[in-house]
Amino acid sequence: MSKEKKVLTKPKVAFFDFACCEGCQLQVANLGEKLLDLLGLIDVVEFREVMSEKWDKDYDIAIIEGSITDHHAEERIKKIRARSKILIAYGSCATLGGVNGMKNSFELEEIRKYVYGDKYHYFDSMTTKAVDQVVKVDYYVHGCPVYQPELVEVLKCALRGIPYSVPDKPVCAECKLNENCCLYDKGVVCLGPWTRAGCNSWCPNNGNFCYGCRGLVKNPAKNAAKDIIARYKLDEKLMKNKFDMYNKAKEVSDESKK
Amino acid sequence: MKYHVLEKEQLNCFIKSLAKKMKVVAPISKGHGNYVFGEVKSADEISLNYVPTILPPKKYFMPTKEKMLDFDLSGKEPKDTAALDLEEIAIFGVHTCDLAGIQCLNIVFNERPRDYNYLLRKEKLFIIGLECNKYCDEYASCTLVNSHLPNGGYDLFFTDLGDRFLINVNTQKGEDFVESIDLPKAEPKDMTALEKLREEKKKIFRNEIDVDPKKIPEMLDKVYNSKLWEKVGEKCLSCGNCTNVCPTCYCFDMEDFINLDLKTGYRLRTWDSCQFETFATVAGGENFRSQRSMRQRHRVYRKFKFPVDKFNRFFCTGCGRCSRTCMAGINLKEILKEVAEESKF
Numbered sequence: 001m002s003k004e005k006k007v008l009t010k011p012k013v014a015f016f017d018f019a020c021c022e023g024c025q026l027q028v029a030n031l032g033e034k035l036l037d038l039l040g041l042i043d044v045v046e047f048r049e050v051m052s053e054k055w056d057k058d059y060d061i062a063i064i065e066g067s068i069t070d071h072h073a074e075e076r077i078k079k080i081r082a083r084s085k086i087l088i089a090y091g092s093c094a095t096l097g098g099v100n101g102m103k104n105s106f107e108l109e110e111i112r113k114y115v116y117g118d119k120y121h122y123f124d125s126m127t128t129k130a131v132d133q134v135v136k137v138d139y140y141v142h143g144c145p146v147y148q149p150e151l152v153e154v155l156k157c158a159l160r161g162i163p164y165s166v167p168d169k170p171v172c173a174e175c176k177l178n179e180n181c182c183l184y185d186k187g188v189v190c191l192g193p194w195t196r197a198g199c200n201s202w203c204p205n206n207g208n209f210c211y212g213c214r215g216l217v218k219n220p221a222k223n224a225a226k227d228i229i230a231r232y233k234l235d236e237k238l239m240k241n242k243f244d245m246y247n248k249a250k251e252v253s254d255e256s257k258k
Numbered sequence: 259m260k261y262h263v264l265e266k267e268q269l270n271c272f273i274k275s276l277a278k279k280m281k282v283v284a285p286i287s288k289g290h291g292n293y294v295f296g297e298v299k300s301a302d303e304i305s306l307n308y309v310p311t312i313l314p315p316k317k318y319f320m321p322t323k324e325k326m327l328d329f330d331l332s333g334k335e336p337k338d339t340a341a342l343d344l345e346e347i348a349i350f351g352v353h354t355c356d357l358a359g360i361q362c363l364n365i366v367f368n369e370r371p372r373d374y375n376y377l378l379r380k381e382k383l384f385i386i387g388l389e390c391n392k393y394c395d396e397y398a399s400c401t402l403v404n405s406h407l408p409n410g411g412y413d414l415f416f417t418d419l420g421d422r423f424l425i426n427v428n429t430q431k432g433e434d435f436v437e438s439i440d441l442p443k444a445e446p447k448d449m450t451a452l453e454k455l456r457e458e459k460k461k462i463f464r465n466e467i468d469v470d471p472k473k474i475p476e477m478l479d480k481v482y483n484s485k486l487w488e489k490v491g492e493k494c495l496s497c498g499n500c501t502n503v504c505p506t507c508y509c510f511d512m513e514d515f516i517n518l519d520l521k522t523g524y525r526l527r528t529w530d531s532c533q534f535e536t537f538a539t540v541a542g543g544e545n546f547r548s549q550r551s552m553r554q555r556h557r558v559y560r561k562f563k564f565p566v567d568k569f570n571r572f573f574c575t576g577c578g579r580c581s582r583t584c585m586a587g588i589n590l591k592e593i594l595k596e597v598a599e600e601s602k603f
Contacts, residue, residue, distance in 0.1 A: 034518065037518040037519075038518065040518075041518065041520065152518070153515070156516050156518070156520065159520060160516065160520060168534075168535055168536050169496070169497070169498060169531075169534045169535070169536065170495065170496070170497045170498075172495070172497035172498065172499055172585075173497060173498045173499075173502065173531065173534070176312065176313070176497075176498070176499050176502045176503060176583070177313070177322045177502060177529065179288070179294045179311075179312040179313055181288050181289060181290045181292040181312075182292075182583070182585065184585050185290045185291065185292065186290050192497075193495045193497050193585060194495075217496075217535070218535065219496075219535055221494065221495040221496060221550070221586075223492045223493070224492075224493055224494060224495045224586045227492075227493055227586055227587070228495075228585055228586060231585075231586075231587055
């Protein structure tokens with residue numbers, strides 16, 4: 001066999017945003033030196049926040065930010081999926097529904113009226129969905145915003161075609177290794193014990209508590225939650241609200257499946 | 259046995275002389291009753307009266323993240339080079355419970371196949387113990403496992419005698435250092451003071467759960483199927499705090515990471531925990547310890563039963579960290595008391 005020189009074409013990568021604050025795109029733009037290294041490996045063909053070019057062929061990797069909140073978005077994500085070999089959902093809005101999911105705590109008609117007033121029927125809206133509640137997702141980068149080192153790790157896995165497994169242990173596991181003073185010792189409610197790790201306990205490291213932005217571990221300890229609510233004399237409703245801040249959209253879908 | 263004396267006001271000189279030779283770490287306060295071993299430059303940064311630190315000094319013996327090798331996949335055959343990052347560190351103020359913990363790790367990592375990363379790193383560490391004259395708090399159970407008194411495993415060992423420290427020199431490394439700073443030798447009155455303190459300690463330190471420790475392994479044999487584990491499991495969060503803070507837990511995971519050139523990479527060893535849902539999960543999804551109750555039971559057996567069979571010693575040092583750190587309030591002393599109670603039937 002003659003040694004043909006392989007024509008190396010860099011994978012075509014596109015970034016898209018749906019209902020979100022675009023903060024995760026900023027995390028990408030702020031990758032610094034790592035971004036330059038990444039750009040040596042990929043061809044970014046669409047990225048609204050940093051370039052105006054568009055691409056009309058297929059994507060090797062589509063990176064999706066934001067949640068799906070209206071019918072137009074639903075159609076658009078389906079079209080992107082159809083043109084993409086690999087689809088990565090990044091940021092809580094995309095992976096969980098995120099803060100947009102708080103809408104799901106209300107009757108849709110009511111909340112539409114509340115937000116858009118009496119002309120609300122001109123504005124399409126639907127129950128907030130995470131990307132994987134509409135199309136198949138190949139990789140997840142959780143977080144609000146995404147944790148840069150994890151994003152890079154996931155991209156490397158996607159480029160090598162190997163799976164990335166999101167850690168299925170609570171944030172405490174990382175927080176303890178960082179020797180943070182436990183938030184419960186400080187009398188602060190923290191969702192770390194039920195939230196999946198992978199962020200290197202970013203918030204507690206910086207004096208904040210865990211908001212649960214990465215979603216719950218596969219098998220969250222429900223009984224223990226009740227015990228902790230009792231032991232630290234917490235308000236159960238407040239605790240529920242804290243969980244709902246990022247996780248509401250997932251909860252609704254889980255119930256509707258039953 | 260060689261003993262030297264250090265006047266308390268000289269402690270700062272001691273730490274500074276040590277810091278000239280190597281990095282010095284010691285317990286420092288983090289607030290809210292939490293302490294950690296961290297780098298110090300002078301004695302006034304050190305909390306001499308401390309409750310066991312969040313992580314035990316094991317973090318210096320087996321770092322939470324440790325690079326084991328570098329690899330290169332670019333050639334025909336993959337290449338790898340063993341990695342070993344060593345740093346000379348003096349660990350000051352190690353309580354007897356943590357000294358016992360280090361002894362346990364030494365046994366485990368000396369087993370064949372030997373763990374050379376651990377063994378070589380250990381040689382670089384200068385261990386200075388510090389005696390507890392009273393209990394740190396109600397979570398401790400050091401008397402139960404006889405780790406309230408020094409049993410070796412240090413280079414130097416400090417005992418607080420009020421206005422001065424009595425220093426027991428245990429190794430050549432320790433002797434070289436105390437001689438380099440001309441510490442005076444202990445006098446008979448210092449030894450009398452030590453004896454008096456130890457007598458006094460006998461009154462304070464008592465078997466914390468009133469159960470004969472020798473009987474614990476056979477008690478555990480009897481309660482393997484007890485409902486008590488389900489009770490503990492109901493409370494458990496599976497957060498891994500209890501094992502991460504344990505001075506004798508040594509389970510680890512290995513993971514390979516590729517660099518951004520997608521050709522070279524490195525292998526990391528990170529701490530793992532038998533409390534995580536994924537720990538005993540194997541290919542195909544089978545989980546040998548799928549229930550929290552099984553995992554908590556495993557932890558207790560791993561401290562009071564299996565190592566007794568294998569190494570003839572407990573792998574609990576009574577430091578109390580696991581109970582202190584548990585948000586759900588799982589308490590080791592309570593578990594052992596229940597084990598004793600249940601095994602009667």
